[in-house]
Amino acid sequence: MNDRPAGPADSPAALAAALRSTGYLADDGLATATFLAMQMNRPLFCEGEPGTGKTALAQALAQVLGAKLIRLQCHDGIDASQALYDWDFPRQLLHLRALEATAGSGALDTDAVEASLYDPRFLLARPILEALQTTPSVLLIDEIDRADDEFEAFLLEVLTEHAVTIPEIGEIRATVPPLVVLTSNRTREVHDALKRRCLYLWLDHPDLQREIEILHSRLPGIPERLAAQVAGAVRALRQADLLKPPGVAETIDWARALQLVGASHLDVDSAAATLGAVLKYREDADRVRKQLDTLLAS
């Protein structure tokens, strides 16, 4: 059942180690999920709060597998021609004109002309087709919850068959199926038919220890004290009932910002100066600024 060439890992633990070497720290669940996704050739459906590392996971996996990361960002009204393939119409028109110009007085054979127009060289591969044609590849279908439900139905075929059918050319099948990672921020419910074909991974914010480790792996050379303070403060912020609780990405941004302004530790002044890196709403910033000393004391 497994026609993927032996990956870099033969157990979840080995895969976690490989991911760690790219700077992505995986816990048991995440390691098992990615390991199974590779072994079972199943897409991985990642859901969770924004900023818990869903997109970063796909990037880390691509690095581990030495594969090309192909990203499809979903949006309202996305359709097959933006996700799958499209014909390069301007070039087709040009080709047609060239044929006419060189044909001289003789009439053109319509069938032959048409066949020459729908040649793979006029085919523009969009992310999904590109992922099927590239080996090895990791296909990231980002924020699937933003697309319409018709688009989900269209993905079902691609995700289970690893093939697409182009009427003029025929079926294009992946020799080695890409590793597919889907992410969702849960802005709407994704259809059960799609979820059933995937492994379901719910990502939470990491615990304090892991978040400190993440800071160390993402920002080598960060002072021990600063990393612990930032992780602790972010943890307190997440419990402070904000409009937008900070994710891991904000933690890293904040620590980086603090380093850039030359802060060796987190105090009221440096925190106030860099608050924009971690809080993205004026209301949140106002509230936190008033209570900075109690927040940092905790």
Added chain:
Amino acid sequence: MTSTEVPVGDPIEGLVGFTVVLRAAGLAVTTDRVAAFLAALDALDVTSRTQTYWAGRLTLCSDPDDLPRYDRAFDDWFTPPRGGGRTRVVDERKPPPPKLAALTPSTQGESDEDDAGESTQVFARASGNEVLRNRDLAELTPAEREHLRRLLALLRPELPTRRSRRLRPSRHGPTDPGRTLRAALRDQGELRRLHHRDHSRRPRRVVLLVDVSGSMEPYADALLRFAHVVVRRSPGTVEAFTLGTRLTRITRELRMRDADRALAAAGRAIPDWSGGTRLGEVMRAFVDRWGQRGAARRAVVVVFSDGWERGETDLLGVQMSRLHRLAHKLVWVNPHAGKDGYAPVQGGIVAALPYLDDLLAGHSLATLEELLEVVRNA
């Protein structure tokens, strides 16, 4: 404790037994999910408790709400029993009666009281649709209620649309090179006519928030039926929630075709039927968990509530202003707004008023139809 005690007999049987328990716990465990679970275990170490746990969690769960139930079932099933064998407990109790039954008097009850039943029926017929349309929903007799239900079911709400990113063949708009080229090919490469394409219209999201607290009780049944009609009209783009002491999403329940079954299911889903309200807190829960993430973005949001706020109204004001910034249109429907001498003085309404695009009555069928008109043109 790392190894797992698989129950006596075939290990597969024990694992499938676990999936049966999960199904009883309310997870949507289908046969293909069970197959995926077994396949996952095949690739992992079955004797490891952690790996068995994750194999199941990744293949059998599909929603964050499933996770606590899964954890509980996993602990129950895979923790070796202390003394005595494993017994399966089947819950044979009837499901609790739907709470909505209290609001929808059963028809048998009516036929028992012959005289009263008949006279109200006669009255309902005499009153006719036109009168009923303007009657206050809270003051209907059981027979009129029955009649209203049928009228509600006949509503064919038209929902608002928005411009889509998708291009469709059209008479206007930019040239469609694909269709133009294909048409040219049919004419031996001669361009005889330019084809055009333009953005199509797509349904705009609609969010219905129905207050089911005690003071709204006389209206709740009719409003939920109304919500059912709207959800059924466009199940993919309408979301429905109830507001009480908690926020409850009832979209899934209301998608059922049969109105009575849908309402019974919604009634079961609502834990805080006719309790109190803390509108501010519940609205915050909605904006945090759903609204900001996308459900309310550029949507038409309709709040059905009398605005009786027992908590702080400041919080409600802040939440309404957030919602106002997210939504395309924010409409408040207050059943009391249709009565003579009504002035928007309740704390909740006062706090919300600056952020509303419209304040409507919605106490009768006629005003609900008016609401549909407002929503359609939003």
